[in-house]
Amino acid sequence: MSAKFTIDDLKRILREGAGTDETVDLDGDIAGSDFEELGYESLALLETGSRIEREYGISLDEDALADARTPAALVDLVNSHLAARAV
Amino acid sequence: MTNRRVVITGVGVTAPGTPGVKSFWDLLTAGRTATRRISFFDPSPFRSQVAAEVDFDAELHGLSPQEIRRMDRAAQFAVVTARQAVEDSGLEFSSVDPDRVGVTIGSAVGATMGLDEEYRTVSDGGRLELVDHRYAVPHLYNYLAPSSFATEVAWAVGAEGPSTVVSTGCTSGLDAIGYATDVIREGSADVMVAGATDAPISPITVACFDAIKATTPRNDDPEHASRPFDASRNGFVLGEGAAVFVLEELESARARGAKVYAEVAGYATRSNAFHMTGLKPDGREMAEAIRVALAQARLNPEDIDYVNAHGSGTRQNDRHETAAFKRSLGEHAYRVPVSSIKSMVGHSLGAIGSIEVAASVLAMQHDVVPPTANLHTPDPECDLDYVPLVARDWRTDAVLSVGSGFGGFQSAVVLADPGLVRS
Amino acid sequence: MSVVVTGLGVAAPTGLGVDAYWANTLAGVGALDRISRFDPSGYPARLAGEIRDFVDEDHLPGRLLPQTDRMTRLALVAADWAFADAELTPSDLPDYDIGVITASHSGGFEFGQNELRALWSKGGQYVSAYQSFAWFYAVNSGQISIRNGLRGPSSVVVSDQAGGLDAVAQARRQIRNGTSVVLAGAVDASICPWGWVAQLTSGRLSEHDDPRRAYLPFDEDAAGHVPGEGGALLVLEDGAHAAARGARVYGEIAGHASTMDPAPGRDRAPTLQKAIQRALADAGAVADEIGVVFADAAAVPELDRAEAEAITKVFGPRGVPVTAPKTGTGRLYSGAAPLDLAAALLSLREGLIPPTVNTRPSERYELDLVTGEPRRAHPRAALVVARGHGGFNSAVVLRAPDPS
Numbered sequence: 012m013s014a015k016f017t018i019d020d021l022k023r024i025l026r027e028g029a030g031t032d033e034t035v036d037l038d039g040d041i042a043g044s045d046f047e048e049l050g051y052e053s054l055a056l057l058e059t060g061s062r063i064e065r066e067y068g069i070s071l072d073e074d075a076l077a078d079a080r081t082p083a084a085l086v087d088l089v090n091s092h093l094a095a096r097a098v
Numbered sequence: 099m100t101n102r103r104v105v106i107t108g109v110g111v112t113a114p115g116t117p118g119v120k121s122f123w124d125l126l127t128a129g130r131t132a133t134r135r136i137s138f139f140d141p142s143p144f145r146s147q148v149a150a151e152v153d154f155d156a157e158l159h160g161l162s163p164q165e166i167r168r169m170d171r172a173a174q175f176a177v178v179t180a181r182q183a184v185e186d187s188g189l190e191f192s193s194v195d196p197d198r199v200g201v202t203i204g205s206a207v208g209a210t211m212g213l214d215e216e217y218r219t220v221s222d223g224g225r226l227e228l229v230d231h232r233y234a235v236p237h238l239y240n241y242l243a244p245s246s247f248a249t250e251v252a253w254a255v256g257a258e259g260p261s262t263v264v265s266t267g268c269t270s271g272l273d274a275i276g277y278a279t280d281v282i283r284e285g286s287a288d289v290m291v292a293g294a295t296d297a298p299i300s301p302i303t304v305a306c307f308d309a310i311k312a313t314t315p316r317n318d319d320p321e322h323a324s325r326p327f328d329a330s331r332n333g334f335v336l337g338e339g340a341a342v343f344v345l346e347e348l349e350s351a352r353a354r355g356a357k358v359y360a361e362v363a364g365y366a367t368r369s370n371a372f373h374m375t376g377l378k379p380d381g382r383e384m385a386e387a388i389r390v391a392l393a394q395a396r397l398n399p400e401d402i403d404y405v406n407a408h409g410s411g412t413r414q415n416d417r418h419e420t421a422a423f424k425r426s427l428g429e430h431a432y433r434v435p436v437s438s439i440k441s442m443v444g445h446s447l448g449a450i451g452s453i454e455v456a457a458s459v460l461a462m463q464h465d466v467v468p469p470t471a472n473l474h475t476p477d478p479e480c481d482l483d484y485v486p487l488v489a490r491d492w493r494t495d496a497v498l499s500v501g502s503g504f505g506g507f508q509s510a511v512v513l514a515d516p517g518l519v520r521s
Numbered sequence: 522m523s524v525v526v527t528g529l530g531v532a533a534p535t536g537l538g539v540d541a542y543w544a545n546t547l548a549g550v551g552a553l554d555r556i557s558r559f560d561p562s563g564y565p566a567r568l569a570g571e572i573r574d575f576v577d578e579d580h581l582p583g584r585l586l587p588q589t590d591r592m593t594r595l596a597l598v599a600a601d602w603a604f605a606d607a608e609l610t611p612s613d614l615p616d617y618d619i620g621v622i623t624a625s626h627s628g629g630f631e632f633g634q635n636e637l638r639a640l641w642s643k644g645g646q647y648v649s650a651y652q653s654f655a656w657f658y659a660v661n662s663g664q665i666s667i668r669n670g671l672r673g674p675s676s677v678v679v680s681d682q683a684g685g686l687d688a689v690a691q692a693r694r695q696i697r698n699g700t701s702v703v704l705a706g707a708v709d710a711s712i713c714p715w716g717w718v719a720q721l722t723s724g725r726l727s728e729h730d731d732p733r734r735a736y737l738p739f740d741e742d743a744a745g746h747v748p749g750e751g752g753a754l755l756v757l758e759d760g761a762h763a764a765a766r767g768a769r770v771y772g773e774i775a776g777h778a779s780t781m782d783p784a785p786g787r788d789r790a791p792t793l794q795k796a797i798q799r800a801l802a803d804a805g806a807v808a809d810e811i812g813v814v815f816a817d818a819a820a821v822p823e824l825d826r827a828e829a830e831a832i833t834k835v836f837g838p839r840g841v842p843v844t845a846p847k848t849g850t851g852r853l854y855s856g857a858a859p860l861d862l863a864a865a866l867l868s869l870r871e872g873l874i875p876p877t878v879n880t881r882p883s884e885r886y887e888l889d890l891v892t893g894e895p896r897r898a899h900p901r902a903a904l905v906v907a908r909g910h911g912g913f914n915s916a917v918v919l920r921a922p923d924p925s
């Protein structure tokens with residue numbers, strides 16, 4: 012039984028670790044938006060990745076993390092790690 | 099500005115491996131690397147476990163037990179290296195008015211090593227939020243305020259003129275030399291003891307670079323971990339050390355018959371105003387710093403015989419820098435030898451700029467350019483002559499040395515034989 | 522060529538913004554109080570000059586907050602205010618024609634404290650991705666450069682509490698080398714347990730609990746200082762550039778010098794007096810021209826004596842009005858001297874010398890210390906003195922703008 016990582020989990024972690032851009036509504040439909048458009052550059056995503064790893068006890072593949080350009084892609088990536096761990 | 103000219107008349111180096119100018123130059127010209135698995139603490143919990151460490155015995159270098167106790171490792175490097183430079187210069191400091199002698203020491207991260215250790219103690223291993231002052235070492239203030247590095251050097255050499263630390267991240271070692279040069283040019287001092295030091299190999303530094311994946315995880319092959327311009331590069335290797343110079347006004351150096359290594363003919367710094375750690379691929383601001391430094395030296399790109407690159411071995415830096423060379427030097431960028439000594443001595447943050455200037459003046463002295471070690475398969479986007487693996491006999495009268503750092507700072511120094519510079 | 526000041530950005534315990542700061546400084550308001558940012562009861566020193574009315578979110582974007590120490594937040598806002606005060610939009614200048622040069626005392630120490638705690642209590646993987654720059658000494662110049670698009674020559678100097686003047690001097694050098702505008706000064710803040718413990722080892726913190734008797738430079742009861750947080754950033758500009766755009770000029774950075782005291786135990790004199798004399802010479806000024814001195818005011822008897830001697834040797838006993846408004850803010854580390862520059866420029870403009878608060882001047886120092894009410898005067902030039910732990914002395918001479 013693996014914990015499921017949702018877009019709301021991601022939003023919470025983004026807010027805590029990287030803050031929010033006032034011009035972006037994180038509560039809107041952002042799943043398919045590019046992180047750059049949401050105001051999150053490479054450092055913000057590294058911080059976010061590191062927080063996810065700590066909280067969920069997983070180790071994200073570095074290249075895959077860098078390739079996850081949208082919240083939806085990152086949520087999928089985290090869930091694939093969680094699923095792999097559950098096997 | 100006046101037309102006072104500034105020359106380097108003394109060199110001191112404490113670099114990874116065995117300290118001292120001679121062993122430093124031997125290491126570089128042999129293309130040997132001083133990178134190894136971190137020995138100062140158990141690095142196994144960390145992503146990057148390699149560094150270029152100095153085998154340094156402070157007592158052997160003449161520091162007294164009290165000096166050792168009150169100084170962080172970086173301050174110890176600075177003092178020992180400054181004394182070397184002073185001795186090398188042959189300048190009798192007792193014969194110079196101390197008011198006319200100043201000190202500029204670059205450092206990116208100050209007394210990080212001391213702070214890391216002391217925090218661990220006063221917080222009892224991180225347990226206490228309200229850290230316990232009763233466990234603080236008496237000289238903790240010297241770690242808090244890295245200006246203590248300038249004080250220690252000034253007191254060691256007897257300087258009473260303008261003295262400060264310059265701290266601009268990874269360009270500190272170039273910017274300290276630029277600062278000292280400006281001070282002599284404007285007439286506020288005749289002699290400056292200038293250089294840079296850093297001793298960052300501590301858990302907090304390793305952890306913070308791990309967090310942004312800036313350092314290499316090539317832990318299974320530490321000797322070949324620093325790979326600037328190579329297609330397989332994946333981050334820099336942390337280093338430590340110091341280089342300090344005696345800078346003098348040209349006429350007074352000549353009057354005393356000093357050995358002149360090089361003139362600090364041009365210096366400029368620009369900022370990318372873009373990102374604290376990121377670089378734009380076009381290298382525009384570094385190119386501008388190079389352009390201004392060359393103009394100040396009244397030299398053309400073709401006059402540059404050797405480029406000492408920042409070459410940190412991160413994915414983005416080496417491309418950024420290659421673009422900057424092409425943009426500023428034009429076709430000459432493809433002809434001039436370019437190399438990164440970080441392949442051998444790692445990246446000692448604020449100190450490395452000065453250590454690279456030391457390598458540059460030694461290249462001028464010996465007419466040999468040091469190689470880029472570990473460069474077997476160049477990144478196709480890094481298509482210049484990076485002097486792979488083997489040092490090269492090469493007539494070197496003018497050198498460009500550049501640096502790039504967190505905060506967006508981009509700096510360039512032009513060193514030249516004084517006879518080459520049109521006054 | 523002249524280098525002039527055309528904008529001031531102030532973040533001080535006695536006021537955010539130039540107007541609030543100046544009004545409170547003239548009124549002799551003191552901001553020293555028991556530390557509120559952490560529980561100081563276990564420490565021998567318990568007072569500080571805190572900035573209490575600064576709300577980060579009111580001034581800065583949310584994305585910047587997780588990556589900035591308190592001193593950087595204050596500095597970013599002080600920079601905004603300085604440019605607004607100078608009526609200067611950095612993006613209007615040509616490429617590379619504007620830079621930023623700050624001083625730092627100890628970097629983003631509170632940010633560093635929190636990450637050290639994460640490291641040692643939980644492990645390396647808990648250290649923030651922002652630690653690599655958020656605590657380091659260059660962070661304020663870097664972040665100000667990014668926020669305002671400043672791509673000209675920038676730098677950072679660290680010379681303990683004298684650094685703020687050295688930053689201004691370096692900015693003047695860059696302007697003389699051809700850059701039109703440089704934002705210069707310093708903002709410091711390290712009122713956190715780790716910073717406090719480190720500062721305590723200087724042996725210079727006052728252990729009094731009464732804010733009115735804790736920081737008393739040139740007083741018989743002087744027994745150390747009270748630290749504060751904040752500072753000032755100044756828009757420095759090539760005089761011709763300022764004139765061409767019709768900018769209001771506060772005054773000119775007319776002279777500067779800095780010196781280092783000899784190592785203790787050497788049989789050599791301290792060098793503060795030389796720094797003052799050289800700054801005057803650099804300004805082409807004679808002592809009589811200086812209408813007010815803003816003192817370093819260490820409040821350590823031996824250091825007060827050294828400063829008083831340097832001042833009386835240059836200006837004569839009670840030869841010039843001396844003041845130390847930092848008695849109201851506490852010592853702001855490298856932020857202190859730029860804040861004094863701001864106060865001195867306002868003094869030149871308004872013909873009023875703000876008072877030193879709380880001090881009852883000791884006769885032995887032979888200083889004409891301005892206390893109680895602000896003093897009406899018409900100084901045409903001012904001297905600002907700053908000293909740092911470890912022998913740093915720095916002095917700047919300011920001149921009022923030419924009335925024509």
